[in-house]
Amino acid sequence: MNAKRIDKIARYAIQTMVAIVALILLALLSYILINGLPNASIDFIFKPSEAIKAGGGIRDQLFNSIYLLVLSMVISLPLALGAGIYLAEFAPNNWLTRLVKTLIEILSSLPSIVVGLFIYLLVVIKWQVGFSILSGAIALTVFNLPLLTSSIQNAFEAVDHKQLEAGLALGMSPWKTIKGVILPITVPSVVMAIILASGRIFGEAAALIYTSGQSAPRLDYGNLNPFSPTSPLNVMRPAETLAVHIWKLNTEGLTADSDAVSAAASAVLIIVVLLFNLMAHYLGNKLERKLTGKK
Amino acid sequence: MKETNIVIPSQEIALKTIDMTVNYGKVEALHKTNLSFPKNQISALIGASGSGKSTFLRSLNRMNDKVATVNGQIIFDGININNPKINVYELRKHIGMVFQMPNPFAKSIYDNITYALRYHGVKDKQKLDEIVETSLKKAALWDQVKDDLAKSALDLSGGQQQRLCIARAIALKPEILLLDEPTSALDPISTAKFEETIMELKENYTIIMVTHNMQQAARSSDYTAFFHLGKVYEFDQSSNIFQNPQVELTQNYVEGRFG
Amino acid sequence: MKAKAKNQLLKASKATKENVIGQVITFLCATIIVTLTLAIIFFVASRGIRAFVVDHISLGQFLTGSEWNPGTKNAQGQPIAGSLPMIIGSFGVTLLAALIATPFSLAIGIYMTEYASKRMRRLIQPMIELFTGVPSVVYGFTGLMVIVPITRKLFGGTGFGILPGALVLFVMILPTITSMVVDTLQRIPVSFRQAALALGATKWQSIYLIVLRASIPGILTAIIFGMARAFGEALAVQMVIGNSPLLPTNLVSPTATLTSQLTSQIGNTIMNSVENDALWALALVLLLMSLVFNLVAKWIGKRGELK
Numbered sequence: 001m002n003a004k005r006i007d008k009i010a011r012y013a014i015q016t017m018v019a020i021v022a023l024i025l026l027a028l029l030s031y032i033l034i035n036g037l038p039n040a041s042i043d044f045i046f047k048p049s050e051a052i053k054a055g056g057g058i059r060d061q062l063f064n065s066i067y068l069l070v071l072s073m074v075i076s077l078p079l080a081l082g083a084g085i086y087l088a089e090f091a092p093n094n095w096l097t098r099l100v101k102t103l104i105e106i107l108s109s110l111p112s113i114v115v116g117l118f119i120y121l122l123v124v125i126k127w128q129v130g131f132s133i134l135s136g137a138i139a140l141t142v143f144n145l146p147l148l149t150s151s152i153q154n155a156f157e158a159v160d161h162k163q164l165e166a167g168l169a170l171g172m173s174p175w176k177t178i179k180g181v182i183l184p185i186t187v188p189s190v191v192m193a194i195i196l197a198s199g200r201i202f203g204e205a206a207a208l209i210y211t212s213g214q215s216a217p218r219l220d221y222g223n224l225n226p227f228s229p230t231s232p233l234n235v236m237r238p239a240e241t242l243a244v245h246i247w248k249l250n251t252e253g254l255t256a257d258s259d260a261v262s263a264a265a266s267a268v269l270i271i272v273v274l275l276f277n278l279m280a281h282y283l284g285n286k287l288e289r290k291l292t293g294k295k
Numbered sequence: 296m297k298e299t300n301i302v303i304p305s306q307e308i309a310l311k312t313i314d315m316t317v318n319y320g321k322v323e324a325l326h327k328t329n330l331s332f333p334k335n336q337i338s339a340l341i342g343a344s345g346s347g348k349s350t351f352l353r354s355l356n357r358m359n360d361k362v363a364t365v366n367g368q369i370i371f372d373g374i375n376i377n378n379p380k381i382n383v384y385e386l387r388k389h390i391g392m393v394f395q396m397p398n399p400f401a402k403s404i405y406d407n408i409t410y411a412l413r414y415h416g417v418k419d420k421q422k423l424d425e426i427v428e429t430s431l432k433k434a435a436l437w438d439q440v441k442d443d444l445a446k447s448a449l450d451l452s453g454g455q456q457q458r459l460c461i462a463r464a465i466a467l468k469p470e471i472l473l474l475d476e477p478t479s480a481l482d483p484i485s486t487a488k489f490e491e492t493i494m495e496l497k498e499n500y501t502i503i504m505v506t507h508n509m510q511q512a513a514r515s516s517d518y519t520a521f522f523h524l525g526k527v528y529e530f531d532q533s534s535n536i537f538q539n540p541q542v543e544l545t546q547n548y549v550e551g552r553f554g
Numbered sequence: 555m556k557a558k559a560k561n562q563l564l565k566a567s568k569a570t571k572e573n574v575i576g577q578v579i580t581f582l583c584a585t586i587i588v589t590l591t592l593a594i595i596f597f598v599a600s601r602g603i604r605a606f607v608v609d610h611i612s613l614g615q616f617l618t619g620s621e622w623n624p625g626t627k628n629a630q631g632q633p634i635a636g637s638l639p640m641i642i643g644s645f646g647v648t649l650l651a652a653l654i655a656t657p658f659s660l661a662i663g664i665y666m667t668e669y670a671s672k673r674m675r676r677l678i679q680p681m682i683e684l685f686t687g688v689p690s691v692v693y694g695f696t697g698l699m700v701i702v703p704i705t706r707k708l709f710g711g712t713g714f715g716i717l718p719g720a721l722v723l724f725v726m727i728l729p730t731i732t733s734m735v736v737d738t739l740q741r742i743p744v745s746f747r748q749a750a751l752a753l754g755a756t757k758w759q760s761i762y763l764i765v766l767r768a769s770i771p772g773i774l775t776a777i778i779f780g781m782a783r784a785f786g787e788a789l790a791v792q793m794v795i796g797n798s799p800l801l802p803t804n805l806v807s808p809t810a811t812l813t814s815q816l817t818s819q820i821g822n823t824i825m826n827s828v829e830n831d832a833l834w835a836l837a838l839v840l841l842l843m844s845l846v847f848n849l850v851a852k853w854i855g856k857r858g859e860l861k
Contacts, residue, residue: 003759006756007759028696110591114844146587171414203690
């Protein structure tokens, strides 16, 4: 066979393989959406789930997912911002910094089930917090911190060093320059990082099954007393999320229509992730234009 | 010819170095320099790449603290500012700097000038407006941007950005202005305008400028220092350096025989 | 006036103080993350080691034994905790998934960087990102609903096992590996390709001989990352693997992985019991493997730099 024919064959082979993957992904998406969307009515989203009977919804699970997402972001964002800034701007180039970076990489590659079990051991059992929103939020924070930190670190490192020099030469401290000059430049990429992290958090289940738990006590949305067990705001109540709900239905579920509910819930999950993705791109572009004043 | 020729100007001295040595790790980048820069004059630092002139300049306002070790003394206002007790942030208000590449903040033209001012305690809006206007006028940028102060500084041309950086530096009313190859990123027309501007600025400021461009040094500076491989060989009035150098290396360099 | 300026130069100012505070605060944030990592390693390790030290599970038995029944004891009075089925299960699904995913990832990577038009690239890039974001339970659920019935029909039995596990993981790690491969291939300078083409090489020769060769470290790192993700993935695998800690007899016999055993069992055991400690020993293996994947990736990265 001559080189030209091999060249042609290689080209076709590559195109075929790309097409196969595209087909698989398309099939996956359409399977979820076609099976899920017909059941994912507004009613389904706003009615409580059923343990055994058919016809349950996902109201509380969806709320729990959102609540956990917000809480864990509130805890992890300041930490990740601080750590990311430290690594990008202040960390001296020595063995200690290299160790810190390595440990953060290790944390980011730890299986999320290990993170979940650690929080289960420490927070749920040892500190006797129990299966709760709080435990889940801490688990998600640990799960989220390393990746968010390195995204933020990258965002700060991507800013031209000349901006820092400019600030310093005007008698401003590095801290002031970082806060006032560099941080605004990183906002678009930090926002993107937050949104993408949100997608990851929203779909995470392994870190949660032994921290926020696998049960969703029915919530009373009129009850805003954060200490009441039926209050949606209570952080000490167990809280099954949407992703955990799908897993639970399919492993030990007794629910009569578990397939239909899972499909619909999966569709909702996918759509939320899709929205997060679109939002990240849209907001990222828009903010960049606004903050740098470019037209 | 002489081995070295370092002249001490007769005018009032704004800043001088005594046996200043700079090391990057174990490598000596600059050997014992003893230079005295006259007040309200322009001093040019010339020499080939790697001669240590930029290292020297960046040590004067302590911008090299993190990457290099600077030994010896830098005398400014009667005190040695190469001293860990010195508040470098205060110091840099007195010794301003403009860099090789224009580096305006990603903010409006107005904020570029007022950002550091407000940080240093000037809060009065009227006062700020006034400083913006005078600084931009001194940097010869006012007429081009006066109606557009809210525009992003990044939308300006390279030459305009560099002028904005000058305006931003002089807004703090420093005594000394360090310029690190300020025109190397500019086209010839912008460069010429820039030179005009600094000639006017010397009335109020002492200017120390690194340049690659020998015509620029000859045209616009009063004193010139010649750096070669980490050592200053000659410092004298520019007319002497360019027409009657006392050191062979200087002569070779200004006549373009190397570098 | 002069004296005043001199005074200021020697005094700490707002700038000095805020900078120290900023540095301390950000350093503390980094310290918290580091402490968390060390705490995880410490707690999981100390729990896992308990199984061997306190409960006297023999390490050799643990690594080579194929019967998992930590509640009962063998003739020597040691709990029966052979983790071989789980270890084989974990490695089985991981290797198989990586084996299937790698050629496809390479194909997409090459297509994206060498063949695709700009418009195609703009279409594929966000697709890859989207699929990286699809939650693992969705992959698991789809695997359960689609792949398991197919393997059941084709091979008989329950349909659960390593094959469906690997297929689900293949789709999951594909975007991870692909996006890293694309990054690697994009870093190869265009001049390399032009040089090859100028010497009369065909496009494929330039890709195969120049681009791919130069990208080997990056591609290997991508595969390692994909494998690490597959090895640590819990729920998607757990939903299709069958969850019985038996040595797999073939690719479609129900078995378990380290993660699936942990997820399905740890809630059923009591803290400090032998059964619980034995599960923590599995978690320790998982942790150690994650460290190994990290080290290997680092090592490849270093060797790649040297070249």
